Amino acid sequence: MRMAVFSVVTIAILLILWLDWPQIRAKSKRDKVAFITLLLIGWLLSLLDLPNTPGPVLVLKTIFKPFRGWVE
């Protein structure tokens, strides 16, 4: 699963770069940075073993723990 996710994401990123870089090149620094950052974050996250990595679900569960009684 990990390899599959990572390879799919990597291929997707490469395709995206190939498709969009010409447009991005012509734009401002800010656009470039935003674009690259997004891709980078996505790529790095896909390196983890996602389904089993604690993440937003756990964070949110902890934040909303006190409310749980309302919907029990």
Next chain:
Amino acid sequence: MLDKGKISAVQMSLLLYPTVLATSFLSMPSLAAQYAQNDLWMTGILSSFFGLLTIYVATRLHDLFPKESIIQQSERVIGVLPGKIIGILFFIFYIHVTGMIVRMYTEFVSGQYLFKTPPLLIIFIIVLLSSIAVRGGIETLARCAVIFTPILMFSLLFLLLLFPSFDVRNIFPILSHGIIPVLKASALPQSWVSELFFISFLLPHLTDPKKGRKWGFLTLGAIVLSIIYMNLITLLLLGSDTANKTYPILVVFRYISLAGIFENLESLLLAMWIVGNFIKISLFLYVASISFAQTLRLSDYRPSVFPLGILVIVFSLWDIPNFSKLGEHLRYVAPFEIPLVMVLIPVLILIIARLRGIRTSKR
């Protein structure tokens, strides 16, 4: 404005209807029945509250600051830096919820129909499809909705074919445990209905912004009616067994059998599911992209769509090893997380706007 597209108020309605219902309609009767048992049909009525509130707030803010979405409006109202923080919070939230939706979509398709297909592929394809639609702009999405949403709505009428198998007595006893269980049951539908706040991103594109509020409320009405309709039919057919099903509407559709012709309609359900969720995921991704671009003042939102799509895929997998965990999140966290961002924050912004005596935007 990042997207110069124009849509009509009806198109806006057709975009919002599946956004609220597409994922929820499938399991909703079961979730409601677990709290309210045979009173579950009432949850529709009670869940309209957040919808009314959120549409009111969004349209009010739009009256004050036309042609802007909540992201831009919050910067005006509470200042640039806090506004940016809100913006970042919003788009991360939207990506996260989109990931959840994609996951719900995939669990159903994968678990009930395409058993052997790798779920990652299903996730990838729907995200790819939605991303392409989003890059086409709001007009593309609106036109897709014009074709697809009527399919979704019309197919619901097929449930009426179950009429001979209904047991009307299942409604009784009414409110035997009081109104509290019904309130608890409406917690989840409330959170879905608050997704109507997306109207804030659609109002700037309306050809006639004055119609926004009216059509927003009409959409809410249609949604509430649909919820009551589906809950009622499920109750009349399945009775006390409703709470035990994972996908009660699937069971209901499978049960349709008329004259040996209208049978095995769960394939229709799959079509409804895919089509409805395509619109929903597309709109969510659109809103996320626009929020991202507006917060960071980018010149165009289009390049960010595919990268955000990758993040959506990441979020649909992250920290959800199995269906039970997803279910737990949806039942205990979502009813609070979604209204917090979609209702509470906009309400606060509106109140602050009024308090600061802002009458109209300075343009």
Next chain:
Amino acid sequence: MKIALRICVLVFILVLLEGCWDRTELNDLAIVTAMSFDKAEDNQIITTVQIIVPQNQGGGGMSGAATSGAPHKTTIRSGVGINISDSLSKLQRIIPRKMFWGQCKIFIFSEDVAKAGIKDEFDFLMRHPQPRERAFVFVSKEKAAKTLEMFPPIERSSSEVLRKLTELKIGINVTLEQFSIMLKGDAEAAALPLVYILPKAEYAEPFQTIPYIMGTALFKKDKMVGQISEKTTRGVMWIINKIDDYTVTFEMNGKDDFVSIKPVNAKVKLLPKIRGDKWMMEIQVRATGDIIQNGTDLNPMNPKLLKKMESAFEKDINTRIKLAIQEVQKQKKTDILGFANAFHRKYPKQWEKNKDRWDVLYPQVKVTIDVTASILRPGLINSPGGIPIGEVQQK
């Protein structure tokens, strides 16, 4: 360049469109029409499936092939395992095609399995995505696999026979979903039709006979606890409001003269009442029908005489229901009549307090029966046929 890209995407989509991993050709499917469960030694389950033989569908057995040359339209296979899933996986070993359940409309439990408790098997049927909730469920008196092994002279398969018989509403018909609702309902009791095998006619091929439905099996929780006869089943059907297109034959004046009424349509309501500590149930029946056979010498065109017939009709219905109540409520103490549901709906508070006592409470419920029957039409003749006019009672 762009065009090449688009063609690539198009091809990619087209290739995936048939569903690579999940594509199934019709030739690769074994269409299951019925499934049955029997007990094996060591508490194992024998699962038998009846599969359609597609090549033999067209009117096989019609031509003069007198001996066993007639091709069979269905075939059966069995697998043994610890539970259904296990036995099904073993079954797949001897079936070259993938089992497809979309057409499986009949499930049969053998009496042994039913008496031991069907909860495990039932969980499979409800949980697994493929079995259809609208399929009918039965209990078979003999070995359940035998009912699938038959080759009916007219229908395509014995499951087709059972399905059509069920739709004729001779006995109660229970779908999988309805069975689930009954088991999860307030009474925690259920009823399923019983299936027997018709002894075959002398001239028929071996196995050329049909299964048929007679009587009902009673379930408490998930175990079969008893059965009721065909006659009592009819009474029960009156109480649960399943009388539709029925024939009622009753005696008049104790003179051995019988009148038959068909079609009988009835609306039956269960009206619960709680007075203090006493729980009562009124069964209100409104029945109608036309005369199809008049064995008396009364002329039904005379309203007064018709009234006499109607009272006899009412009395007969009353007796049937009383018989059913006697057996199901007092003797067998199983609430398949919907009493628990009726009380819960009307008196939720008292129900909540007493629901744990229902086993004890149920046989004590006092039942009153209120029948109103009307005979609407006399058929094509008025005076009884075959009697000279002089002897007909006109008044």
